[in-house]
Amino acid sequence: MGKEAQNIHILLAEDDSNLGFVVQDNLKANGFKVTLCSDGEIAQKTFASNHFDLCILDVMMPKKDGFAVAETIRDVNKEVPIIFLTAKTMQIDKVKGFMLGADDYITKPFDFQEFILRIEAVLRRTKILGIDQDEKVDNYKIGAYDFDVKNQKLTNKTKEQNLTKREARILAFLCENMNDIASRELILKNIWGNDDYFSGRSLDVFISKLRKYLSANDTISITNVHGVGFKLEVK
Numbered sequence: 001m002g003k004e005a006q007n008i009h010i011l012l013a014e015d016d017s018n019l020g021f022v023v024q025d026n027l028k029a030n031g032f033k034v035t036l037c038s039d040g041e042i043a044q045k046t047f048a049s050n051h052f053d054l055c056i057l058d059v060m061m062p063k064k065d066g067f068a069v070a071e072t073i074r075d076v077n078k079e080v081p082i083i084f085l086t087a088k089t090m091q092i093d094k095v096k097g098f099m100l101g102a103d104d105y106i107t108k109p110f111d112f113q114e115f116i117l118r119i120e121a122v123l124r125r126t127k128i129l130g131i132d133q134d135e136k137v138d139n140y141k142i143g144a145y146d147f148d149v150k151n152q153k154l155t156n157k158t159k160e161q162n163l164t165k166r167e168a169r170i171l172a173f174l175c176e177n178m179n180d181i182a183s184r185e186l187i188l189k190n191i192w193g194n195d196d197y198f199s200g201r202s203l204d205v206f207i208s209k210l211r212k213y214l215s216a217n218d219t220i221s222i223t224n225v226h227g228v229g230f231k232l233e234v235k
Contacts, residue, residue, distance in 0.1 A: 008123065009033045011052040013043035013069060014085065015061045019108075023056075026112050027119075040064025044072050052080060054123065059086035059093065070100045078164040081122045098202035101164065105198065125193050140175040143217040143234045147171060154213055161213050166191060170206050174222065174232035184229040 010032050014020035020036050027034045035050065037043035041063040047055065055073060057066035070082050081103040086093060094105050103122045106115060140147040144156045152168040154161040163171065169191050174182050188195035188203060207222060207230060214220045219235045 008053045009035070009051060010119075011035055011037065011043060011047055011050075011055045011057075013037045013040060013056070013061060013066065014058045015039055016058075023115075026116070030116050040066065040069045043069050047073055048076070054119065055080060055082045056119075057082060057084055059084055059097070067096060067100060070097075070102065074101050078162075083119065083122060094198045095201050098198055099205050101166075102202075121193055125191075137172075137176075140172070140178075142175065142178075142214065142232070143220045145214060145217065145220070147175065156216060159216070163213075167206060167209060167213075170203070171210055174210075174230060178232050178234065181225050181229045181231050184227075187229070 008031075010027060012020065012024055012027070012034055014023060014036065015038055017038065020038065024034045024036045035046060035052075037046050040057075040061045043055075043057065043061075044064060047069075055070070057069055059066040061069075066084055066086075070084070073080065073082065078101070082101060083104045083106060084097045084102050085106055085108060087108045097105050103125070104118055106118060138148070138150050140149065142154075146155050147153075148155070149168060149172050152163040152165065154163055154171070170187060173187050173190070176182070184200070184203070185195050188199050192199040192202070207224070211222050214222070221233050221235075223231045223233065225231055
């Protein structure tokens with residue numbers, strides 16, 4: 001990423017010291033600023049006292065695992081990109097990671113060139129999402145709800161719901177196609193960057209969250225059109 005990378009600070013949490021130093025060196029060689037933490041507790045404390053642009057968390061760590069650290073991070077920061085590292089290949093772990101708001105999931109061992117490309121892709125997607133959001137409609141009316149796209153807020157007469165960037169982007173995509181079908185493939189490729197199995201499962205989790213946020217108004221529905229996409233309808 002050249003000069004752009006010099007301004008990007010990465011939190012790397014990896015308890016295998018050999019791998020941690022190798023990953024840190026490779027990231028630094030590509031221009032990133034890196035803080036390496038040897039366990040989950042240190043990573044959590046380090047995140048709380050510094051600004052980071054990206055978190056790379058090993059799942060299996062002593063004291064606190066990567067999932068627990070990510071959950072704590074998401075409590076205070078909904079937007080910082082998170083990439084999980086793991087030696088495991090069990091699907092349930094990947095689904096759990098995406099449910100916690102992961103942006104990518106990389107299985108060890110990995111090729112360092114691909115690793116850097118995956119990091120750059122996550123950073124580009126995060127930046128692109130922000131630009132896209134600014135360029136699109138700022139407000140939508142969804143039944144009894146007002147959706148402020150730019151400020152990521154969904155409100156009705158009794159409640160204001162703050163949305164994550166990804167929740168807001170998905171809802172905006174549905175609003176752009178209100179009462180029509182929003183392509184599942186396009187949502188995945190525009191927001192996740194791919195349409196693989198795990199991204200699809202993550203999208204389903206986000207759709208369930210949006211249904212819950214809109215549940216106070218029974219005239220609103222988000223219907224799953226099997227194999228095609230989703231339809232946001234207001235009756």
